Amino acid sequence: ETGVTQSPTHLIKTRGQQVTLRCSSQSGHNTVSWYQQALGQGPQFIFQYYREEENGRGNFPPRFSGLQFPNYSSELNVNALELDDSALYLCASSSARGALAQYFGPGTRLTVL
Amino acid sequence: AQSVTQLGSHVSVSEGALVLLRCNYSSSVPPYLFWYVQYPNQGLQLLLKYTTGATLVKGINGFEAEFKKSETSFHLTKPSAHMSDAAEYFCAVSGSLASNTGNQFYFGTGTSLTVIP
Numbered sequence: 574e575t576g577v578t579q580s581p582t583h584l585i586k587t588r589g590q591q592v593t594l595r596c597s598s599q600s601g602h603n604t605v606s607w608y609q610q611a612l613g614q615g616p617q618f619i620f621q622y623y624r625e626e627e628n629g630r631g632n633f634p635p636r637f638s639g640l641q642f643p644n645y646s647s648e649l650n651v652n653a654l655e656l657d658d659s660a661l662y663l664c665a666s667s668s669a670r671g672a673l674a675q676y677f678g679p680g681t682r683l684t685v686l
Numbered sequence: 687a688q689s690v691t692q693l694g695s696h697v698s699v700s701e702g703a704l705v706l707l708r709c710n711y712s713s714s715v716p717p718y719l720f721w722y723v724q725y726p727n728q729g730l731q732l733l734l735k736y737t738t739g740a741t742l743v744k745g746i747n748g749f750e751a752e753f754k755k756s757e758t759s760f761h762l763t764k765p766s767a768h769m770s771d772a773a774e775y776f777c778a779v780s781g782s783l784a785s786n787t788g789n790q791f792y793f794g795t796g797t798s799l800t801v802i803p
Contacts, residue, residue, distance in 0.1 A: 577729070606790065615690075615776050615793030616730070629790060663729055671789060673718050673737055673780055677729040 577666050577678035585684045586654050594649040594681045596664030604628070604670045605647040607639060610661040610680070622647055623670040651683075659685045688713045688781035692794035700802045705749075705764040707797045709777035712758065718780040719760040720791070721751055725773045733775075736760065747771070772801045 578597045586592050598605050604623045608616035618631035622641035636652040645666070651658055661682050665675035693708040711717055718737050722730040734745025741753040747770075751762045760777060775798075778791040 579729075608791075608793075613795070615778075615795050616791070618790040618792070621790065631790065665730075665791075667789075673735065673789065674732065675789075675791065676732070677722075679727075679729040682727075 577664060577676055579662075579664050579678040579681050581681060582679070583682045583684075585686065587686050588654055588656060590654050590685075591650065591652045592654060592683060594651075594662050594664075594683070596647045596649070596666075596678060598645045598647065598664075598666030599676050602666035602668050602676070603645050604667045604672065605641055605645065606665045606667070606675060607647070607649050608663040608665065609633070609658075610663055611657075612660070616663055619649070621670065628670050654685045656685050659683060688717070688779045688792045690777050690779050690792055690794035692775075692777050692797050694797055695795065696798045696800070698800040698802055699767045701769055702766050705762070705767045705771065705799065707762040707775050707777075707799065709751075709760045709762065709794060710758050711760060711777070711779045713779055713781070715781075718789075719751075719753060720778040720780065721745065721749070721760075721762050722776045722778060722793075723747075723773050724776065724796075730776065733762070767799075767801045769801050769803065772799055774798050 606621040607619040610616040620630040621628045640648045661680040665677045689712045720735045721733040736753045777794045
C-alpha cells in the first residue's frame, strides 16, 4: 500500500509568482485535504476535495485554489505569492469525505522571498 | 465551533520518565479527538484517536490518552520516555465542514518534546 506522497519537497519562489504543489493520495482514498503549517504553528485547513469537487474551505483567500483528478491526486495552486505564504504545505487523504482518519504526506516546504 | 489548546509549547523529560502532554478542546458537538506526532522535516503521523466508546485510548509507540468530557481534556501520556520520542506533538479535534459532508481538523499549536539522556 502506497502512502501519501507530495512533490516537490522544497520550493523557493519570489513574491508575486505562482506555485503549484502536487499530492498523490493513498491507494483507495478519494478525499484529499490541504493544510498550511506556518513555522511554529499547527496546520491550518485550506480546503478539501472529494471526487474532483471542492467539498469545503477554510479561511483562505481565493488565490489559493485546487484541483483533484480522476485518479484522486490533487494540486494546490497559489497565485500572487506573499511572504506570509512561506510554510509547510501538507496534503492528507482519507477513504471518504466523512472519514475520521486522515493520512498525511511529508509536505512541501515553500519559501517566498 | 471547535478549537484546541495545548498547554506548554515545550516539554522536557528525562529518559525513562513519564511523558504528559496536555490538550484541552472546545467543541459544540461530541468531539472526535486525535494526537499526531511530527518528526523533523516530516509530515504528521497518527498516534491515536478517540471517537466513541472507551475513554482510554491506546496508540502506537506506547502512548495513550484519556478523554475526559467533564474536563474537556485529552491529555497524552507515556509511562517511560525514550530518546526516539523527541518530536513535535499535535492535538486535533475533528469538525464538520460547512457542507456537513466532510471533516476538517482543527489543530493545536503543538508541543515540542525533548528527551534528556
